[in-house]
Every structure is written in structure tokens, then in C-alpha cells.
Amino acid sequence: MSDNKGVMIVGEVVEGKLSPIAAELLGCGRKLADDLGQELSAVIIGSGVSGLAEQAISQGADKVYVVDDALLKDYQTDSYLSVMDKVVKEAMPQIVLMGQTSMGRDLAPRLAFRLETSAALDCIALEIDPDSKRLLQTKPVYGGNAQAIYSSDIDPQIATVRPKVMSPLAPDSAKKGEVITIDAGLDASAIRTSVLETVLEEVVGIKLEDAPVVVSGGRGMGGPEGFEQLAELAKMLKGAVGCTRPVCDSGWMPDTQQVGLTGKIVTPDFYIAVALSGSSQHMAGCSSSKTIVAINKDPEANIFKEAQYGVVGDWKKVIPAFTEKVKELLG
Amino acid sequence: MNMIVCCKQVIDPEAPPASFRVDAGANKVLPPQGVPPVISPFDEQAVEAALRIKDAQGGTITALTMGNNLLRDVVKKPLSMGADELVLLEDAAFEDGDGWSNAYALAEAIKKIGEYDIIFCGRQAADWDSGQVGSGIAEILGLPSVTLAKKVDVADGKAKVERVIPDGYEVVEVSLPALITVSNELGEARYPTIKGIMAAKRKEPTVWKPADIGVDASNIGANGRRAKLVKLFQPVKEGHCEIIEGDSPEEAAVGLAMKLREVKVF
Ligand SMILES: Cc1cc2nc3c(=O)[nH]c(=O)nc-3n(C[C@H](O)[C@H](O)[C@H](O)COP(=O)(O)OP(=O)(O)OC[C@H]3O[C@@H](n4cnc5c(N)ncnc54)[C@H](O)[C@@H]3O)c2cc1C
Ligand SMILES: Nc1ncnc2c1ncn2[C@@H]1O[C@H](COP(=O)(O)O)[C@@H](O)[C@H]1O
Secondary structure (H helix, E strand, C coil): CCCCCCEEEEECCCCCECHHHHHHHHHHHHHHHHHCCCCCCEEEEEECCCHHHHHHHHHCEEEEEEEECCHCCCHHHHHHHHHHHHHHHHHHCCCEEEEHHHHHHHHHHHHHHHHHCCCCEEEEEECCCCCCEEEEEEEEHHHCCCEEECCCCCEEEEEEECCCCCCCCCCCCCCEEEEEEEECCCCCHHEEEEEEEEEEECCCCCCHCCCCEEEECCCCHHHCHHHHHHHHHHHHHCEEEEEEEEHHHHHCCCHHHHCCCCEEEEECCCCEEEECCCHHHHCCCCCCCCCCEEEEECCCCCHHCCCCCCCCCCHHHHHHHHHHHHHHHCC | EEEEEEEECCCCCCHHHHHHHEECCCCEEEEECCCCEEECHHHHHHHHHHHHHHHHHHHHEEEEEEEEECCHHCHHHHHHHHHHHEEECCCCCHCCCCCHHHHHHHHHHHHHCCCEEEEECCCCCCCCCCCHHHHHHHHHCCEEEEEEEEEEEEEEEEEEEEEEEECEEEEEEEEEEEEEECCCCHHHCCCCCHHHHHHHHHHHCCEECCCHHHHHHHHCCHHHHCCCEEEEEEECCCCCEEEECCCCCCHHHHHHHHHHCCCCCC
């Protein structure tokens, strides 16, 4: 083991603001740092981002490293990797946390290999082992069928954290902290990729990740038409429509609506699972919903082991009657 | 265009959840009875990505699989889909590695294969969902990488990759040689043709042991791990589902709505 000390989080910037996962990482990082009796730092990387340091301090950071450079406007593996390598070597943290986001899942493993240490991705729990003082990293494996706890003796221990599982702290604007500016020191010719274009799917209504109610359909919907009925129900409940992977594979719904291990992770109050079997990979994306309701014609379907309420029947009969009654009850 | 696709043999991830068992003492997953292993689905899609490039402009595809007791029928699937060569790293010493030791051995094998423009990996192996080996190989070989590809086109010594992001995709251009990891949005992998299956049957894979790729047994498989697996467990689900009955599905549906309203779910 080395002399590395402190917990460092990477505060991702989206459209000029600190993203919600940054606050969650600060909340989780604060707890780990306090358990170790060490400092919590945040790294903010981007172009025109220095104004965000105070926010990170109010949300828990003792120290903020700011790396501000026009070349860092978009996330690129080569540039961000080079910056993080530099920051980590300067600050020598014991733990580095990132979000399990497009950036984190790309950057964390590559950084781990550059620093000759290990990483655990998509963690849903992190704690300090009281005896060894090492970080214990819990993550789902085997498509959510099991969970593994990893640790390592090599510093820094790196982890990415699944969005929405850690709680942010209430911001404290009186909190003081230190801001340190680090020069990116980038050589533009060493960046071997470039983002030519970003194509965003139009979202109508509420975003799936933020919706308090999600109505999801599976392969048993039989085609895209049934999803119009699910959309009507979702709209009534002020929710969004999700789906399983075969639905996206068949082109019935856009890829952005897939819920699951490799799709969106959702945590609504109310999840309605229609004509989907409840595979472990699908449940990995919705099992933290407060109430799960299943509609499936097969009483043996796994989804009935995951749901609190259910109806066994053909969705073509159940959904119209259910929608009608919900409408009536909502008055 | 020379392409290498890393394909891992895994326990079938779509086996029924009820058949999934963990040996907690050994921190291992027990293979389900009667369900044969498969090539990890994202790796099949990585083969598909390579085949689409080969279809468009020609090239050779080498599939690379590391493990022990590899079932020939399983690991030959990329050949039956249209890949040209199969290299197996097969030895007990390659077993139970982590991202670190797996990427190291695969990278050394890739160096020995030699010529490549693109190395494809899956976004994550469907067993440990670790999601690191692709980036690891790229780092070891000093290559640029683009992860989570849904489409890959090659022209003028560069690849144009559609990279999946939460609300859509970004188009990333990368110089070659490069490493690209493939996500399920690429679309389904093709089925092997009869002709392909026959050709795969006749084809003998190249099998390498640790010494053949010049790696020391202490750096690979379980011995080369940098991440320790402290515990493997199945989370307990205290599932109890209240099934709402009715004389007809419509009646049950009405009962469900009333029940949910009563318990204030909506
Ligand atoms: C590595 C990996 C990652 C994956 N990631 C994801 C992921 O992120 N998200 C995801 O969803 N999947 C994912 N999958 C796929 C997953 O394993 C399942 O194959 C998938 O979730 C099944 O989708 P489904 O439930 O819609 O289809 P099925 O399993 O085919 O279930 C259809 C259900 O519909 C019911 N049904 C049929 N007709 C009717 C009717 N008329 N009325 C009522 N019920 C009816 C049937 O009884 C059945 O239960 C992944 C797989 C792998 C290997
Ligand atoms: N044993 C292996 N043999 C061949 N390819 C592998 C192996 N392990 C990992 N890979 C490749 O690396 C990708 C990511 O694996 P992982 O980091 O283990 O999730 C897989 O999708 C494969 O393409």
C-alpha cells in the first residue's frame, strides 16, 4: 500500500452545469472521506467551468481541482485521460469515484490501466472496510442475478457509481474550501478522436429517467401499435413509456427507451410491466421502483416474483379496461 | 482491413433466472444444468460489426477467445458467421482473471497475431459485466478507443463510429488502428449459414498456451488479478405478489386499478 490519501470525485459537467451525479458522488464521497478521516476533493474538467468550483464545495468538497481548457469542451478519451492521469499523480488520492455515465464507463477503466490499478464499474454500494480501511465496491454481476464485492490493495481504488443510488448532501453555502487550478497541458495532436456530430432523439413528454411513473411493454406487446395504448396510460399518469430490449431490437420503440442493465436505470414510484417476462437484465434497470405492477398472460412469468400487484391475462383485454378505470378514478 | 474480434465464452445469460446458482463458499457461479454456454452476446454483435465492414469493403476477421475447456461448437460460432480465423488461448492458467489479467493476456495474443486495423470487443462480458477489457487492451497497445458503438464505417484510414449516449448518439471519428467496443444498439447479429457452419467444422483453430504468447503464469488469470473478489452473493428478494382476480380479464383490470388507488400508488 502507498501513501495515497483522500477521496476524489470527478464532477461531470453537462451543458455548463455540474450534473446531478456529481452531487451524488459528493454525498457518497463525503461519507467515505469522513470514515477514513481524510479529505474529499472534486475534479472539474471542461471548457469555461471554473465557476462551478464553489458549488462542489457547498455540496461537500474540501478541495476542488479545476482543469479548464478549450480542448476539453467535449469528452474525448485521450484528452480527459491525460488530464486525469495528471491530476491523480499530483493529488495522490486513495479513492477515485466517477459516475457510471457515458464518460465514466469509458474513462474509469482506461485510467485504471494507465495508473496500473483496478476499477469496479456500476457500483451500487461503497463502504470502507473497518479493519483494512480499504474500499469495498459492490456491483451487480451476471446481468443482475448476483452481486459481487470487490476490493484491492493498490491505490488509487477506482469505482464508477450508478446514478440515483447515492444521496446528495443539502448544499451548505457557508462551507469553505480550496480551489486549485491545474493546467491541462494538452497537445491537440495527441487527441486521436474527434466528435463530428451529436444526434439527439426527440423526447416527447417526460424523460424516462425522471418520470415518477413508467409504463413498460415487452415482446408480448406484439408490435408497435400496442405502445400507443401504453403511451395513453402513461400520459394519464404523468409518466413515460419504457420497454425491454427485444422491443428496441425489433424497432417498435427507439433505443433510448430501453430499461435495464444496458438501457436506462429507472427508479419511479410506480412501474407497470406489461407483457414482459421480468428477465434479470430488465429488472436490473427497474427493480428499485417503489411499486411494481405486472400484467402478463403467463402466471409462471418471473415478473410475478418481482411485482407487488399483478393481473394474469392478455394485455389487449387488461390494458383498455385498466386505463378506463384509472381515468375514472383520477376524475 | 484486418480485424480482430475478442469473443468470450460465457454461461448463457438468458438462462431462466431461477436456474442461477452461486457457490458462496467458492465465490463462483455454478453453470446451470443442461444449458450450454454461448459467446457473450455483445461479442457476437462485435463479430457482426466486423462482418458488415468485410461485406462492404473486404478484409479478414480473426476471432480471439481466451479460457479453458472451450467448447468447439460454441467458440466456432464467429467462424460460422463468416470470420476467417480463430485463435484460442486455452489453458487452466487463463481462468478466473479480472479485467487486468484478461486484457494483458489478450493484448499479448493480439501482438502475436500482429496485423490489425481494428480490434473489436463487446461493451461488457455478459458474465461479470465488468466492461474493462476493451479499454485495457487499448491502453496496453497504446491505441485510441471508442466505446459503445452502434455503427462503424471505415474510410480513408479512419473509422466513423456512432457512439451511444443516453439520449441518442455522437459520431466520433478515430484514426486507425483503433479499438472499438460494441453495444447492443448495433442490431442483432446474423445467423450462421449452412455453408458457414460446414466451413467452421472443417477449420482447425490455432491454440496458444501462455508460453506461446510469452506471458508468465503469474501475470495471467487468477494469479494476475489486481481486483480481489471479496464476496459473491445472490440478493434476497422477499417477493410477494398479490394477484388481482376477476371473472374476466377486464374485471381483474378494474379491480387492479381500484386496489392501486386504495393503497395510493397513484
Ligand atoms: C448481456 C445482456 C444484456 C441485456 N440487457 C437488457 C436490458 O438492458 N433490458 C432488457 O429489457 N433486456 C435486456 N436483455 C435481454 C433479456 O435477457 C431478455 O431477453 C429480455 O428482457 C426479454 O424481453 P421481454 O420480457 O420483452 O420478452 P420475453 O422474455 O419474450 O417475454 C415476453 C412476455 O410477454 C408475455 N406475453 C406474451 N403475449 C402476451 C399478451 N398478449 N398479454 C400479456 N402477456 C403476454 C409472455 O408471457 C412473456 O412473459 C439483455 C440480455 C443480455 C444477454
Ligand atoms: N476471456 C476472454 N476471451 C475473449 N475476449 C474477452 C475475454 N474476456 C473479455 N473479453 C472481451 O472484452 C470485452 C469486455 O469484457 P469485460 O471487461 O470482462 O466485461 C468482452 O465483451 C470481450 O470482447
